[in-house]
Amino acid sequence: MSSIIHILQTQGGEIWSALGQHISISLISLFIAAIIAIPLAIVLMTHKRIAEVILQITSILQTIPSLALLGILIPMVGIGTVPAIIALVVYAVMPIFQNTYSGLTTIDPDLDEAAEAFGLSRAKKLVKFQIPLAMPMIISGIRIAMVMIIGTATLAALIGAGGLGTYILLGIETNNNALLLIGAILSAVLTLIFSALIKAISKLSLRKMGILFATLIVLFGGFAGYRSIVKPPVNVTIAGKMGSEPEILINMYKELIEEDHPNMKVSLKPNFGGTTFLYKALQSGSIDIYPEFTGTVLQALVKTNQKVSHNPEKTYQVARKLMKKDANMEYLAPMKYQNGYDLAVTQSFAKKYNLKTISDLKKVEHRLHAGFDPDFYQQNDGFPGVKKAYGLDIASAKTMEPSIRYKAIANGKVNLVDGYTTDPEVKEYNLVVLKDDKNHFPPYQGAPLMTEKFAMAHPEVKKTLDKLAGKISESDMQKMNYLVTVKHEKSSKVARDYLEDKGLLK
Structure with a gap:
């Protein structure tokens, strides 16, 4: 708690900035997703086959891992908020469209017949009773999308879009639980606040909702324009x-x-x-x-x-x-x-099996359960090259972020990790770095x-x-x-x- 208070006191401005970025990205993404999904559901409410195809497509898009989607978007639209918002909209469209379509198509048919008997046009039917009756389902879809957006928006930090994910990533990478908790708790609080706000908005009339959304568009547009004018150019x-x-x-x-x-x-x-x-x-x-x-x-x-x-x-x-x-x-x-690669084991594991070099791992290869950095796991100078150079066939290997793999070996979850020669965790966790006796790892400057x-x-x-x-x-x-x-x-x-x-x- 003292660490959290210290960070809040010394980095208050940065935290407020990250919070603002997170809110901005989340609200813009939700608004765009709603603008796409709700009208689409209204148009397709009488075209069942096409609606089912759209539902399948949106469901497939949701199965794409968020990091993979961001990686695909970077060459096309660059880094920053644009690819982050595109990815979040992709994930948010499905629940809003699905709930809106379900709400509109499960209305009692007798009401439709009564409306036609009174001579109401399709537009008037939508405004008078179809949308009001479907509103609980529509709001539910928007709330689901908002929860999904706020959680996934933490990954925006990976592509330079900022947000609370910055503190979560820093917490993981620097082994600082205070930073991690600040990012995670604020994300959870945001979810609760926006869920309550959406619930409150659902009680407004359609006219008041329209006025509210128009006001938000003006405010966001004005704020974005102001920032583009006053923001100093980045060289x-x-x-x-x-x-x-x-x-x-x-x-x-x-x-x-x-x-x-x-x-x-x-x-x-x-x-x-x-x-x-x-x-x-x-x-x-x-x-x-x-x-x-x-x-x-x-x-x-x-x-x-x-x-x-x-x-x-x-x-x-x-x-x-x-x-x-x-x-x-x-x-x-x-x-x-x-800052070259190395392989490390615990003092007790090295002593038990007399391990001093990477070649020594051959005699315990079927006892090895490794935790590797994603880069090390896939690059030729990493695990693939080590396996080939030393003829190793280890029992299992999992990929995990750098600081997590050190925690894993300290807690006995794995017994072999990769690292770098400048890593402070080797000293912190009292690990044994195995000698690269075949000179496999190239120089790293x-x-x-x-x-x-x-x-x-x-x-x-x-x-x-x-x-x-x-x-x-x-x-x-x-x-x-x-x-x-x-x-x-x-x-x-x-x-x-x-x-x-x-x-x-x-």
Whole structure:
């Protein structure tokens, strides 16, 4: 509780901003879904076959995983609120359409006959008794959609749309339950508040509902117009992968750029997702820069038949040339430290089976139950490559987010995890890092990745970011990760403190 109070006191402004973003995304998505679904149900209430087809289509759309849908939308519409709203509308249309259609088609037929006897037109029948009688079902569909939207909107943080999901993701990645609880509790409170508001609105007459919705449209339109006018232009958008380290790095980029170029505005998108997600966003122009590692470039982003060198400088030069040749990307000079993959087990497990190297895992392979980061699980330099290089056939492997896998091994849910050489959790949970005795893992040095187009347009940004080339030792990064992940300090503060200490900021 003390941690929650401290965060509310020190980050109150940011929390209010995230809450506002969450409400805005949710209400806009609900309004658009209702505008699509309710009129469609009214039109199709006398066309049963077409209505059933629409119901099937909307049901199929709901089965698409939200992350997959966001990944599909990014190359088409970029990042931010637009793809988030599109995804939420897709999920919300089905319950509203289904309930509206059911409410309109289950009205007593005798009422229809009576209306026709009185000579009422179809429009008058809708207004006089069909919509009022169907209203409880329509409101129920809207409430279901709202609950779904508020819950799913937390994923908007993954594509730079903000919202309360930012605090949930940060809580998970930095092992900070206070942040996680703030995001989760506020999401639940929002659901309860909006559910009660929708219930209250359902008691209004159709005329008053129309006036209310018209007022909301004017207010939202005016607010959106105001923000578009007063919002300062963003010159550079920098994103980072999940976790504390990428967030520290992108905050360093921001500090350096904004100090060297005061007229430039930098927007950060932390905890943006995995490698493929970020790379697609960079290709599409949705982001301008993100920190990538040399080993990952050669294993996941370019095609090469060359064997990856274990010399860091050679690895970087090959990665830089291939990114330029194959993808028109500019890969700046890397930092000093290496953040390579490793495999770790608990002290007790290592002692029981005398495990010191990755090769030693062969003798206990059928006892191994692993928890792996999604990138490590699928990339050639990760689990697939380890299996091939060491001939391992382990009992089971599950994918989970970075901080969760460390909790899993600490709680005995798994007995093998992947990690990075700068992870503070190795020390925190007293794990044993197994030696890569066959030198499978390539060098991993981090450096800013950007398109050639951006680099040519902003040579001054390249010059600024080159200040980090050859800087930051492995111990420096371990210490910074520890401060964020274990001590729960803000990434922005840790990044700025380092830059000031090393004389990189005035």
